[in-house]
Amino acid sequence: MGTFNNLIVEVVCASCSTRYKAGIQFKYAHTWLLDYRIGDKLEWFNERYDIGAPGKKLVKMYGVLGVEHCPQGCVVGEEEFDIILRNDVLESYRKIEKREDYLDGNGEYFVIEH
Numbered sequence: 143m144g145t146f147n148n149l150i151v152e153v154v155c156a157s158c159s160t161r162y163k164a165g166i167q168f169k170y171a172h173t174w175l176l177d178y179r180i181g182d183k184l185e186w187f188n189e190r191y192d193i194g195a196p197g198k199k200l201v202k203m204y205g206v207l208g209v210e211h212c213p214q215g216c217v218v219g220e221e222e223f224d225i226i227l228r229n230d231v232l233e234s235y236r237k238i239e240k241r242e243d244y245l246d247g248n249g250e251y252f253v254i255e256h
């Protein structure tokens with residue numbers, strides 16, 4: 143336990159505008175340091191250990207950027223995201239909108255449509 147997956151995205155440093163690739167960490171499906179990109183379908187392994195359940199129509203997952211410094215050395219604050227999952231496919235991500243949605247449940251994801 144305690145592991146996560148990565149959604150690899152291009153981010154722009156808020157301080158120096160450097161573009162670089164980084165992982166947004168999330169905990170859903172088979173959670174084993176898997177690297178995904180937008181458009182990928184999540185893998186499931188074992189319902190006892192996987193987080194959530196496969197085949198939901200629309201889910202948002204809590205994501206946090208897994209870097210502390212940009213390649214130029216600027217300090218990166220804790221950036222949080224909603225990652226949108228449709229039929230187990232990674233559809234999009236955005237700055238987090240409602241952190242409370244996650245606090246009510248398991249802390250990692252929120253099923254929008256079953």
Ligand SMILES: [Zn+2]
Pocket residue numbers: 155156157158159160212213214215216
């Ligand atoms: Zn920077």
